[in-house]
Amino acid sequence: MSKPKGKIKLSDDEIRAVYAQGEDAVVSLVRQLLTRFDELESRLETLEGRSKKTSRNSHKPPSGDGLGKRTKSLRPQSDKPSGGQPGHAGSTLEWSETVDWIEFHDVNICTGCGKVLKDAPVEQWLARQVFDIPAIEVIVTEHRVAVKCCGTCGHQTQGKFPVDARNVVQYGPRLKAMMVYLMDGQLLPSGRTCEILSDLLGVRVSEGTLYTSRTHCYEQLASMEQGIQSMLVNSPRSILMKRGCGSMVSFGGSMWPVRMG
Numbered sequence: 001m002s003k004p005k006g007k008i009k010l011s012d013d014e015i016r017a018v019y020a021q022g023e024d025a026v027v028s029l030v031r032q033l034l035t036r037f038d039e040l041e042s043r044l045e046t047l048e049g050r051s052k053k054t055s056r057n058s059h060k061p062p063s064g065d066g067l068g069k070r071t072k073s074l075r076p077q078s079d080k081p082s083g084g085q086p087g088h089a090g091s092t093l094e095w096s097e098t099v100d101w102i103e104f105h106d107v108n109i110c111t112g113c114g115k116v117l118k119d120a121p122v123e124q125w126l127a128r129q130v131f132d133i134p135a136i137e138v139i140v141t142e143h144r145v146a147v148k149c150c151g152t153c154g155h156q157t158q159g160k161f162p163v164d165a166r167n168v169v170q171y172g173p174r175l176k177a178m179m180v181y182l183m184d185g186q187l188l189p190s191g192r193t194c195e196i197l198s199d200l201l202g203v204r205v206s207e208g209t210l211y212t213s214r215t216h217c218y219e220q221l222a223s224m225e226q227g228i229q230s231m232l233v234n235s236p237r238s239i240l241m242k243r244g245c246g247s248m249v250s251f252g253g254s255m256w257p258v259r260m261g
Contacts, residue, residue: 008036096129138175138201175203176213183210 010018018025104125108118145159164173171179182193190207197203 008033093131096131099129136200138203141172171203171205171209171213175201176217179205179210179213180217183214 018029106122108116110117143161143165145161147156147158149156164170179193179197182188182196183190188196190210193210194205194207197205
């Protein structure tokens with residue numbers, strides 16, 4: 001590291017003298033100060049990097065760590081081996097007997113002598129499988145209903161739009177379900193939900209649309225929720241327990257939180 005330069009000291013009279021010399025003199029002084037600032041900032045970053053280095057994260061010897069006390073984990077050492085434990089149900093990607101698409105990759109040139117193999121018979125096919133998802137994109141469906149005029153009475157009759165096409169433009173049920181799932185299923189804030197929909201699908205959704213979709217979903221599932229609650233409470237196999245402000249239902253040997261009302 002180069003030797004640091006001395007401090008820049010300017011009195012009020014000296015600053016006024018520079019100002020009196022005109023615009024070029026002021027610009028020159030500011031450039032000198034900015035250069036000095038860059039040098040000091042670089043020196044500060046270097047010193048901070050040195051102070052954070054220890055024998056554990058660099059080639060620095062342990063003797064250079066100083067007398068600071070090292071913190072030790074209060075967690076007791078386990079006698080179990082690392083990794084999955086016996087009896088744990090793991091999840092391994094396995095070969096699938098049913099596939100959605102097969103891509104054939106032919107070979108046309110012999111890598112031994114360079115002969116053309118275009119008409120040579122295939123002795124065997126070697127296979128590998130790739131598990132992936134299709135490209136995620138929004139599909140716009142335009143619904144059109146016919147309008148016909150009766151030749152007898154002259155009355156016009158139009159077809160019926162689907163339930164999901166109530167307005168001129170709207171989001172579909174699958175996209176709305178994803179909005180609700182991200183907010184209520186994954187507990188994401190509305191702002192992050194908007195970012196995910198924009199990044200993955202290219203859909204710019206307002207936070208108001210998210211809450212409107214959530215309210216609509218709640219209204220559609222209200223009767224189903226009440227039915228499930230009624231079955232749990234009245235089932236002879238369930239035991240309802242009050243815990244604070246919530247309720248727990250014992251069913252099938254497990255405890256399940258239930259919001260009543």
